[in-house]
Amino acid sequence: xxxxxxxxxxxxxxxxxxxxxxxxxxxxxxxxxxxxxxxxxxxxxxxxxxxxxxxxxxxxxxxxxxxxxxxxxxxxxxxxxxxxxxxxxxxxxxxxxxxxxxxxxxxxxxxxxxxxxxxxxxxxxxxxxxxxxxxxxxxxxxxxxxxxxxxxxxxxxxxxxxxxxxxxxxxxxxxxxxxxxxxxxxxxxxxxxxxxxxxxxxxxxxxxxxxxxxxxxxxxxxxxxxxxxxxxxxxxxxxxxxxxxxxxxxxxxxxxxxxxxxxxxxxxxxxxxxxxxxxxxxxxxxxxxxxxxxxxxxxxxxxxxxxxxxxxxx
Amino acid sequence: xxxxxxxxxxxxxxxxxxxxxxxxxxxxxxxxxxxxxxxxxxxxxxxxxxxxxxxxxxxxxxxxxxxxxxxxxxxxxxxxxxxxxxxxxxxxxxxxxxxxxxxxxxxxxxxxxxxxxxxxxxxxxxxxxxxxxxxxxxxxxxxxxxxxxxxxxxxxxxxxxxxxxxxxxxxxxxxxxxxxxxxxxxxxxxxxxxxxxxxxxxxxxxxxxxxxxxxxxxxxxxxxxxxxxxxxxxxxxxxxxxxxxxxxxxxxxxxxxxxxxxxxxxxxxxxxxxxxxxxxxxxxxxxxxxxxxxxxxxxxxxxxxxxxxxxxxxxxxxxxxxxxxxxxxxxxxxxxxxxxxxxxxxxxxxxxxxxx
Numbered sequence: 001x002x003x004x005x006x007x008x009x010x011x012x013x014x015x016x017x018x019x020x021x022x023x024x025x026x027x028x029x030x031x032x033x034x035x036x037x038x039x040x041x042x043x044x045x046x047x048x049x050x051x052x053x054x055x056x057x058x059x060x061x062x063x064x065x066x067x068x069x070x071x072x073x074x075x076x077x078x079x080x081x082x083x084x085x086x087x088x089x090x091x092x093x094x095x096x097x098x099x100x101x102x103x104x105x106x107x108x109x110x111x112x113x114x115x116x117x118x119x120x121x122x123x124x125x126x127x128x129x130x131x132x133x134x135x136x137x138x139x140x141x142x143x144x145x146x147x148x149x150x151x152x153x154x155x156x157x158x159x160x161x162x163x164x165x166x167x168x169x170x171x172x173x174x175x176x177x178x179x180x181x182x183x184x185x186x187x188x189x190x191x192x193x194x195x196x197x198x199x200x201x202x203x204x205x206x207x208x209x210x211x212x213x214x215x216x217x218x219x220x221x222x223x224x225x226x227x228x229x230x231x232x233x234x235x236x237x238x239x240x241x242x243x244x245x246x247x248x249x250x251x252x253x254x255x256x257x258x259x260x261x262x263x264x265x266x267x268x269x270x271x272x273x274x275x276x277x278x279x280x281x282x283x284x285x286x287x288x289x290x291x292x293x294x295x296x297x298x299x300x301x302x303x304x305x306x307x308x309x310x311x312x313x314x
Numbered sequence: 315x316x317x318x319x320x321x322x323x324x325x326x327x328x329x330x331x332x333x334x335x336x337x338x339x340x341x342x343x344x345x346x347x348x349x350x351x352x353x354x355x356x357x358x359x360x361x362x363x364x365x366x367x368x369x370x371x372x373x374x375x376x377x378x379x380x381x382x383x384x385x386x387x388x389x390x391x392x393x394x395x396x397x398x399x400x401x402x403x404x405x406x407x408x409x410x411x412x413x414x415x416x417x418x419x420x421x422x423x424x425x426x427x428x429x430x431x432x433x434x435x436x437x438x439x440x441x442x443x444x445x446x447x448x449x450x451x452x453x454x455x456x457x458x459x460x461x462x463x464x465x466x467x468x469x470x471x472x473x474x475x476x477x478x479x480x481x482x483x484x485x486x487x488x489x490x491x492x493x494x495x496x497x498x499x500x501x502x503x504x505x506x507x508x509x510x511x512x513x514x515x516x517x518x519x520x521x522x523x524x525x526x527x528x529x530x531x532x533x534x535x536x537x538x539x540x541x542x543x544x545x546x547x548x549x550x551x552x553x554x555x556x557x558x559x560x561x562x563x564x565x566x567x568x569x570x571x572x573x574x575x576x577x578x579x580x581x582x583x584x585x586x587x588x589x590x591x592x593x594x595x596x597x598x599x600x601x602x603x604x605x606x607x608x609x610x611x612x613x614x615x616x617x618x619x620x621x622x623x624x625x626x627x628x629x630x631x632x633x634x635x636x637x638x639x640x641x642x643x644x645x646x647x648x649x650x651x652x653x654x655x656x657x658x659x660x661x662x663x664x665x666x667x668x669x670x
Contacts, residue, residue: 016560016562018560018562018563019560019561019562021562022561022562022565022566023477023561023562025469026469026470026472026473026476026477027473027477028469029465029466029467029469029470029473030469030470030473030474030478030482030483030486031482031486032466032470033466033470033486033489033490033493033532033533033536034485034486034489036493036529036532037489037492037493039504039508040496040500040501040504040529043504043507043508043511044500044503044504044507046507046511047503047506047507047510047511089403090403090406090407093399093400093402093403093404094400094403094404094407096400097400097401097403097404098404101397101400101401102404110404112658113408113411114407115654116411116651116654117407117410117411119586119587119650119651119654120411120414120590120647120650121589121590121591121592121618121643121646121647121650122590122591122592122593123590123592123618123621123622123643123646124414124418124590124621124643124646124647125414126622127621127625127639127640127643128410128413128414128417128418130625131417131421131636132413132414132417133410174407174410177407181407205389205390205392205393206393206396206397207392207393207395207396207397208389208393210396228495231495232495234497235495235496235497235498235499235500236497237497237498237499237592237593238592238593238618238622242622242625242626264497264499264593267499267503267593267597268499268592268593268596268597271596271597272596272600275516279510279515282503283503283506283507286499286500286503289497289499289500290496290497290500293495293496293497293500294492294495296495297491297492297494297495298492301488301491301492
């Protein structure tokens with residue numbers, strides 16, 4: 001409606017300077033965002049080309065770029081996936097608790113408390129992970145290796161410091177919990193009131209009502225919230241860099257002292273000392289990280305947008 | 315959809331509140347008993363209160379499930395189980411928050427003294443020294459990032475809500491979403507790549523950090539401002555047009571004042587998001603032990619990087635470095651929480667009447 005009005009106003013009073021200046025500057029600001037994103041891509045590519053084109057013998061003591069980067073990609077995805085597996089059940093539980101179980105008056109405050117987790121800077125999470133969490137879980141890891149060591153995931157020798165990839169995954173899980181919780185909570189609250197009341201009127205208990213009305217309605221929302229959480233976990237840097245005792249390997253073992261590291265943490269740890277081609281190699285790994293997160297986030301956005309189209313019919 | 319096909323009738327018998335309290339008491343007693351015995355026998359070191367609370371919660375959930383299964387039947391029992399599990403999930407999620415904040419307080423308080431806020435790390439090895447240079451750096455860089463991001467962000471949101479239609483607006487919306495997901499370290503690499511091409515390799519300076527942080531901040535500002543502008547009722551705009559007010563004056567005098575509370579809240583929340591960013595600053599700003607007020611030359615210290623380097627490169631007197639790191643972390647937490655609280659207050663106080 002506003003647009004129609006605007007056109008008629010302009011038709012009557014053409015050439016108002018203020019209008020022109022204002023609309024042009026807002027257009028420029030919008031286009032600037034597109035330009036910046038294009039610049040991000042172009043400059044990253046420009047600075048990483050030397051690494052892609054370099055003779056493999058010159059990259060990282062003759063390893064070649066791809067042998068260097070593949071363990072990092074593995075570590076990035078592995079750590080993020082572990083974090084997601086830990087965070088997802090909790091996030092859905094918390095979202096349900098806030099949206100459907102907690103007393104109405106408390107719900108908003110409780111949601112705010114969980115949002116506070118998102119406000120804690122990642123470097124503080126790193127500090128906490130290494131000084132509090134890692135020593136606290138180490139005895140538990142020893143117990144796991146002693147008693148469940150036959151499962152490849154828990155194979156020994158156990159990390160003596162607790163700074164293993166499982167600890168990192170727990171820290172990452174805490175960090176991505178707020179975003180998954182916040183989005184799922186919003187979706188759960190949008191469940192049509194009539195669906196819920198219909199289920200309750202048929203004699204369903206609260207849990208059955210959630211199973212038949214809330215969860216099916218919220219499934220696409222949960223999926224996209226999960227993907228956004230995954231995107232966050234993939235790019236998280238400082239917590240991983242500080243907590244993990246890294247090495248460039250591919251290993252599924254969770255609690256050893258030799259752990260695959262992530263792209264982001266590897267950049268943060270090595271960038272200050274890098275020079276010449278080393279800088280280009282690190283920027284190239286950053287470009288790969290950018291592409292991975294771009295893929296994950298775009299998928300999440302597509303799911304969200306498709307759902308928007310559906311909700312019109314609801 | 316299968317759960318309700320053949321519902322067994324729920325039993326008329328009901329577990330009273332008193333029974334549930336007794337169950338809770340019994341499970342707490344058992345769990346704390348087990349851990350007391352364990353610590354008395356010397357198997358575990360000291361009394362592990364977190365584990366005891368956790369085990370008693372699990373015990374309570376299981377016990378009430380079994381009781382309810384016997385008395386009330388399967389359907390009510392699984393309802394109780396779900397309620398218990400969901401509540402436990404919430405409480406478990408609070409543990410890291412409580413642990414983190416309390417650890418930061420306990421470890422950060424020893425160095426939360428005037429010296430920390432009045433001295434830099436210049437020529438300091440071992441005890442003493444402080445984070446003044448880092449606090450100044452963080453404030454300057456964050457301010458610069460805000461100055462860059464807020465006009466761009468707000469104007470973009472105005473374009474999307476008031477002017478934009480068609481392809482370009484949809485493209486901007488999509489790419490703002492994409493920008494939200496850029497990892498912070500990639501933003502740092504971008505700023506580095508940009509300035510390395512323009513100004514030569516190995517560049518480190520404050521304004522680069524501000525550019526990197528703007529990349530992270532702009533999408534948040536756009537998103538929140540957009541939401542707020544959309545909430546402004548169309549009737550207000552139309553009333554203004556009917557009085558012959560041009561569009562840009564309508565936006566400046568009617569739309570923005572109506573949404574100003576929400577816009578300020580969004581900006582403050584976006585500042586609280588970037589003020590703790592470490593990775594991009596580590597890459598493009600670097601670290602320094604001295605005061606540097608100049609954004610445009612040389613390395614600067616910032617609070618998050620200060621915390622990181624104090625921890626990562628401890629000197630001979632390690633405890634002094636760890637203490638400084640925790641104090642820095644505590645100050646950061648204070649700043650972020652204060653920003654969050656003020657933002658919520660602003661949105662409450664400036665909310666237009668009628669929308670709340």
